[in-house]
Amino acid sequence: MQKGSRLSQIFVLFFAPVIVFSLLFAPLISLSSYESLNAVMAIVGPKSISSLDYEEGIERYKNLSRFFPNYRKKGSLHAQVIDFLIDRAVVDNVADEESIQVNEKRIEAEIQKRMEAQGISDLEQFKKAVQTQFNLPYDVWLEDLPYQIKKGQLLQIKVSPPLPSEQEVLAWYNKNKSKVGSEFKFREIVFSPSNASIDEESRVFNELTEIRNKSLKDPSFFKLVASGPRNESRYRLNGGLVNWVPTFELFKTHPTTASVLSQVGGPGKISEVFRDDRKRYCLVYIEGMRPTPLDAVRKGIQGFLFREKEQTSFEEWVTNTRKNTSISIFDPIYIKEHNISNPEEKYNID
Template sequence: MIKRSAKTVIFLFLCCFTTSVFAQKIVDRILVLVDDRIITQVAFEEAFFPVRERIESAGYGPEETRALIERYRSEMLNQMIDQTITDIAVEEAGIQISEQEVDQAVEQFRLSNDLSVEAFEKALAAEGMTLDQYRTQVRDQMLRSRLVNYQVRSRIVITREQIEAYYKKNARDFGAVKRYRLAHILLPFPSSMTIDQEKELQTRAEAMVQRLLSGKNFAELAAEESSSRIAGSDGELGWFDAESLSPVIREAIVVLEENEISRPVRTPQGIQIFRLLEKGMQNPRPLDEVADGIADKLYDEEVNKRFQTWVTELREKVHVRILD
């Protein structure tokens, strides 16, 4: 999955455009007036056609399909109105983005992801996007950023604290894995164990859990009762990835909060009681390697936030008339 820091949200659904053959099947008319600009039926249906196709091929029932189509038609029309308002503002402000600037932004994005030209285009294709469509989105985002600065007249500053907070909150996105620091008490199965012996061990383990829940120190009980050969005298086992644990142990562990005690768990080695000492995301890529990408993402999010606020305010001043 490649980063999307330059993708615009205005045309979230405009992934591709159909040919004029589709347009010829529709009687054209004006759907919306935005000041002296128009949005036509043909333009809208061409933009919405791929969205409709995906909905209709997704396997929903008839009623859900109709509801989704109605919902996304409304969202699409509002996005096209916002885009038209943006186009007017860009022209009035005299803001322009050159082809060279778009080339530089695309190339910087490709290099920052360490992709060859071929790999970059394949990655875009996996996202359902052509290079030309990506260039259009890059241009839209650059126009939006400049328009925000022009209208709001305040620079957006992303602080180190914001970057670090995002890094910690989204550690999994940077290769971190969920890990658990565990301690256990092991009651091993005897050789040639009978059903009665297993029941006796189960009863003993359940009694231990009750003692622990009543305040008995886990390390002390482990030293007194556990027969583990791999844990310390206090029962500590160390850190484990969730994926490295057997399914039955993982099921008992993942529901625990720190310092909680598991139910008795039957394993091939015997009946075990676990204590979750600590948990957390570990081993992500170093912050310095990903800080620039995080800053870009946070910057784009702030631009989009301010832009949407500005568009909402401007929409109240612009004459918008929906004829449909």
């Protein structure tokens, strides 16, 4: 009994400190790791930015930074991400002050509105359209949507972008005529195969090829055929003539024809035989080509310039709002990079 009792005493004396150490310090190690993830890197008004926010923000910033102006990409990636999070916090604070709430229902309503605007009813199709339009994974776009909703609301109540002037519209048009494209005056001949057999397809193709060859020698022959009963063009009664249409307008209904016209060249040129979007065989003869007139693209240019002004005005508003926001920086890398002497002083990037 004495021997067993002595062994028990030795066990207690030797292992008890180990157990006590484990109980006391193991939770502290775990807590230290937790606190590291939640260390406050900055405080923006009532909102704090933690290390966890920073870690999650890195990938978001990398995905979205190509949409930001160059002057917002100063310094190291580390500093850029923190500035990105500060700017977002500034917007969130003002949105809260203005009672702009973005909940799940609001997001669903926004998605539905955008789907209707694009004439899309299937969500999967909309996801593909978003990825194509913004060159972003749909999940990344969706994660950023609450911010975009807030931005849209704040543009209405806090920012007043000026409308583009006539001089700005004219200057943009003169500088970007190649971008607005051309408009064409052309004649078309359209034949449809009577069935889907290879022989019938070949017959129609060969018939149009022969018409093209004759028209190259005698352009009046093209007009003669275009006016005849075989031509299925809706403009047959006018000799197949389509009178001055911008390619961007034609592209909405006949994208293949619009593409062919852009490739054929100038007046007097005849296209090769091609199949349009309705699987019909076609020829086009260009009678006229000119830059798209300003009046035809004025509204489009005004809309483009206004969106640019919206973006610029919003960026300026964020910068000015940030200057008037109480911001404290605690991240040592950011403090060193920006030579901040007092980490708790109000700081705003120039």
